[in-house]
Amino acid sequence: MAPNPATLWGETLVEELTAGGLEAVCIAPGSRSTPLTVAFAEHPDVTVYSHLDERSAAYFALGRGRRTGEPTAVVCTSGTAAANFHPAVIEASQARVPLLLLTADRPHELRDSGANQTIDQVKLYGDAVRWYAELPDPAADERKARMLRTTAARALTKTTGTPAGPVHLNCPFRKPLEPTTVPGSVPDSFSETLAGAGRDGPFVRSSPGTVLADPGDVSIVASALEDASRPLLVAGPADPNHITGSGSNSAPHAGSAEATLGQRVVDLASRLGAAVFADPLSGVRFGPHLRADDGQAADGTARAPLVCGGYDSYAGSEQLPAPDVVLRIGASPTSKVLRHALRDADCRQFVVDPAGDWREATFTATDLVVADPDSLLESLLEAVDQTAASSDDGWLEAISTAESRYWDHVDTACTTEAIAKQPFEGAVLASVLECTPDPATVFVSNSMPIRDADRFGRPRAAELTVLGNRGASGIDGIVSTALGAGSATTEDEPLVLVTGDLALYHDSNGLLALERCGVDATIVVLDNDGGGIFHLLPIESFDPPFTEQFKTPHGLEFEPFAECYGFAYERVAPRGFESAYEHALETAGTHLICVDFDAESSHRQRETLEAAFHRTLESLSL
């Protein structure tokens, strides 16, 4: 039996969490959290990642949850340590990533009394968690212990519920915190009770359920799509349980083992003659479902699916017909052009969301379909009668032509010669998403990299799991999120992180996980010495304060980080990127490739490329 109540609580909670399927925990050192830390460290079925900065720890756990769709726990001591989790908690909430926060706390009587490292941790993360619960004061008490075991199951289930997200268990402990024997505090007889012994497997079995659309809604959507002349499927950033990929833990969503979301989107589009605009984070733009022969339905009659990635340059264009029915799954797309085109399309738009949230900030969608997208697509594939689909061939041809011409332009701008002459950041994203061997996990930072991935990442039939933090779209925690994702992949699946210099600096502490957590990565830094994205904004023409307060050049050299955190470093000119990248991928260990760019000239090249494509578009008769 446990030597004291705190140890009993730590062991019992960890026992239930692992029995419930928890596989990994990130722990930051601290004293008050000792019962949790000891219990996790001693449990054979859980992988412990030790972190020294709680902010990075939480983002690492977030990244792991993002990659696996399963909760990762994160443990900290009492005090501001817990507040350092807050940014990752918000990202987890908005991106629907399972995350289990275990914050140690002082016992109730020490709160608000001037006791050291004691803050108000009650509901610390406000509405950003799916559930907040406080563990009972540790004691060998049967009902309390059953409540503790039950709470573990409830917490895990809520992290993967609808929507998935963070759960916060606040865990007060009193001394002794270490496994020191306190005679009589936990009687031997306690182990003979149900509360003390638990059950074989988890004390409570639970799974989160799936939200299925009302049958009436399925019929309505199916009919509308069948009747559409120009049906468009828009796949926004996917919730983690819908990502495509081949990581060790990337089991498909419950009930959908036979196909990925991408496969279902492609099948439906094929059956309808619909175009698909697929966000790079949708799980649809990249994947084996794009292999040429996969585009054919079993009966051989279906049209090949058209999964597009160039829409940021042509959606809403006057040269192209507008969609007349839109089905949106996932979060709001990264592309502002696409969002505005959808706003202006003046057509029926179905927004599919399993949580009944409204992730469409232009407020022009007409129908909210509350349903798990995987299940809805499955239902639609059953309900849609291909022979009844009335889409206009011209619609697909026009989009197809625009898409194909778009990539011709990108190809031309991204040849070695073109890059040598006119380097721009987009070429790196084009190259990474084109050249990375599959399977691989590619984590793309916010600000410009994700926008460039959206514009320059050509759809590809490769097992690329492309991830980002698009819940709140911050540039914080990027390194840790990527490495956390990388911690969940198999050995033959490399992790690539593409980030700007500011995001790298912001979470430079996260680099410590390379060694401490045994993750290897190829880190590509688009170094334009500051906030390149501000060149996109009107503030660019107000200088001062543009340079000092927005662009914020910092002059940081990242080579010293290589020495600090133990990785290979190389700084290259844009034209040298591809060979450096290939070399890095072929060589063991972590490599950071810093590619020098001028943000302004990169942005001008994006504009030039877009203008040239628009001229091409105008010259076509679509």
Added chain:
Amino acid sequence: MAPNPATLWGETLVEELTAGGLEAVCIAPGSRSTPLTVAFAEHPDVTVYSHLDERSAAYFALGRGRRTGEPTAVVCTSGTAAANFHPAVIEASQARVPLLLLTADRPHELRDSGANQTIDQVKLYGDAVRWYAELPDPAADERKARMLRTTAARALTKTTGTPAGPVHLNCPFRKPLEPTTVPGSVPDSFSETLAGAGRDGPFVRSSPGTVLADPGDVSIVASALEDASRPLLVAGPADPNHITGSGSNSAPHAGSAEATLGQRVVDLASRLGAAVFADPLSGVRFGPHLRADDGQAADGTARAPLVCGGYDSYAGSEQLPAPDVVLRIGASPTSKVLRHALRDADCRQFVVDPAGDWREATFTATDLVVADPDSLLESLLEAVDQTAASSDDGWLEAISTAESRYWDHVDTACTTEAIAKQPFEGAVLASVLECTPDPATVFVSNSMPIRDADRFGRPRAAELTVLGNRGASGIDGIVSTALGAGSATTEDEPLVLVTGDLALYHDSNGLLALERCGVDATIVVLDNDGGGIFHLLPIESFDPPFTEQFKTPHGLEFEPFAECYGFAYERVAPRGFESAYEHALETAGTHLICVDFDAESSHRQRETLEAAFHRTLESLSL
């Protein structure tokens, strides 16, 4: 007139804040915060510090507020940026440091709609702020604009109220965010209104007031102290408006321009024949009030005051008489030995707190006196009749002997020869607090450094402003807090930071402020490769998991940071510290001195030293 409503809002708010006395702002780059950033950057009366990591920015602002007692503002864009402020907000709340949080937000209609970088910022920091308010939607509307101006005054006043602390203004802005002209959006005539033009000086004048004790309470305290045989004054960590020092902004608290808190404590102790146990962060242990001649009252009859710093080794000792009346000011003392001695003293204990908070976690104090400590001391100095004071000379003599013998032991342990033979971390704190020329600001990190400062920092008649983050006592944000404090000192007042290696790593991003914010510092790193404090705890004897999960050796070299962030670096053995330190103080620019220690042997030496002193104490007849 402002070119658009967002610009109008930014300009108006900044105008009122600066008119109300705001002198500095920390700004992290972002787009949504553009109206605030532009207005601050263009205002001639405010110093702008640009930061790239919001967590560090908030701690820098906290440090400045800690040093000055005046609010510093901090600005961020919408999204997780704001959550990165949370650790510093909690520290500011608990340490009562004025801090003004200005978080840009999306307009109301974009919330919870999937809009980019949009999170729920309403009451983001929960109960950790003194006031939360949301600015009205920008518009050239008279009542709204008057509300905005009034809100600025209210916010500033609440940051310095009782208790002082953080205030959060959430600031929604809609496009255009830049000073782009939107014809008609702000009519010229608006400038002729009271709302548009404001008033000369601040729109609303306000000051926070001071909480004075009820006269009856003053009499009760005065009588109890007069009647005491063994009166003890305990000065815990001071709220920022009570710190001693000579920084450019360290104006004494309103109404107390003639004397510092330290002077008043010394005067009262002298008049009563009381001993003073002064925490290193109390503003009482160091200061000109300890000069020998200052111990004498004007009439020459007073006994010299006894300000003690060695109590951690003798408070509660059976060899010494226990106090019979205790007056406590400030927060709960750093010394656990002292806190336990007070718990066990079984005597009348007055806890003085201006906010009526209870900062005494043993729950043995008998009286809560709700009063500003400065004002209460002033009242007590008027009320206490020196001739009526009945303190026992033996009491003071016993404490005095113990104190004096204690420092003999410390001196012996800290000679160059002793350190060469048996190095320990405490010697560095002893040395820093002994040798740093005055005036200086010395920031001491949490975990072991503050405990060592408490044990080994001998009371000294020098203008040392010794600061720490003892609100929540985290090891996060230490570098930034120190540099923020340093930003508020005069040129001839050096900034010294003493920190462990974990805290340095945790806020390594804060080092960027050295160059960006133009602060020089002498940074002393007690490098014991991990969490040395855990050697103090019972978990030490459980290994595993002690080393991997608690001690967490990381092997980080800090020399590369010197290259990254531009400062001189030196790694020295303990015996080489003093000369390296003196050299650093004499040389311009920032120096980081890394002193190698073994945490365990440091701790054993602390124990040895204490045991030797206890033997001495036992041998004395006190």
